[in-house]
Amino acid sequence: MARTEKSESGLRVLVVMFGSLALFGVTYVVASNMLNRHHASVGFRAVAIIIGILGFVLWQAATARLILMKDEFTRRIHLIAVAFAFAAVGLFIFTADLMQRAGFIDYILLRTIWLVMFVAWSFALIGTGWYYRR
Amino acid sequence: MKNRLRVLRAEQNWSQAELSMRVGVSRQAINAIETGRYDPGLPLAMKIARAFDKKVDDIFELEEND
Helix, strand or coil: CCHHHHHHHHHHHHHHHHHHHHHHHHHHHHHHHHHHCCCCCHHHHHHHHHHHHHHHHHHHHHHHHHHHHCCHHHHHHHHHHHHHHHHHHHHHHHHHHHHHHHCCCCCCCHHHHHHHHHHHHHHHHHHHHHHHHC | CEECHHHHHHHHCCCHHHHHHHHCCCHHHHHHHHCCCCCCCHHHHHHHHHHCCCCHHHHEECCCCC
């Protein structure tokens, strides 16, 4: 692949990656603001949920598409990172459940779980990449 | 799995980047294969063999514990 084509391909990847992430951020903020309104109708709240989900699914689809465009080695790294993230979130939920039942902590927000998943996935991606590339 | 990738690449005087472009993967993938941290799948192994005009068996070799 020529250097120019490679740069254009890299640019497209960045645009899709940050574009989908920005769209997810915007839809999340919009959905959150809509849900924070008092006395909103059921329909209004349902629309807020759909907007939030759409942004999230679009970001997930864009991320999956970008990973599938990569070579088999990069896909392997992502697969291992996802497995680590899954294990980390499983451990987090299991531990949180036991700690709640023991009375050590209060109930945790559901959004904390996917935040933990995102952080675990990021760290696992960095760690797996480091292992294979060192 | 053992492989002769580094030797064959040196014989051709190719850099990792050059080989990676010839077979359509990242340079990191070639490095991981050469260091033995990653065993390629069959399509990639065949592409590598084709790039060197050799058979897969000439490049990759199973070890006792594989």
